[in-house]
Amino acid sequence: MIEISRDGKRVYVTNSLYGTWDNQFYPEGLKGWMVKLNADGGxxxxxxxxxxxxxxxxxxxxxxGGDASSDSYCYP
Incomplete structure (x- = not known):
């Protein structure tokens, strides 16, 4: 999954999509992780x-604090 911070300066990436899809594509299991990309001209x-x-x-x-783009609907 990919999320962009509200200020557009950070991109967060995880290797999991949805549980049912993960089970289908990775039947032997999946070790989860998340990394951050800095968006500073690249x-x-x-x-x-x-x-x-x-x-x-x-x-x-x-x-x-609603930093991720999908949190826009959670915070006024």
Whole structure:
């Protein structure tokens, strides 16, 4: 899943889409992770940012304070 911060300066990427799809494409399991890309005239990987979810899956990125683009409908 991909989410863009509200200010357009960060892009968050996870390797999970939806549980049913993950199970279909990765029947032996999936180790979840999330990385951050900095959008500063191009895309560069933030080498200091890696979230390892282990056996858990993370697909929808929701940041505190409504920072992610999908949170626009959650916060006035």
């Amino acid at each position: 895309l560069t990987v933030d080498k200091e940012f890696l979230v390892d979810f282990g056996e858990a899956r993370a697909h929808q990125v929701r940041l505190r």
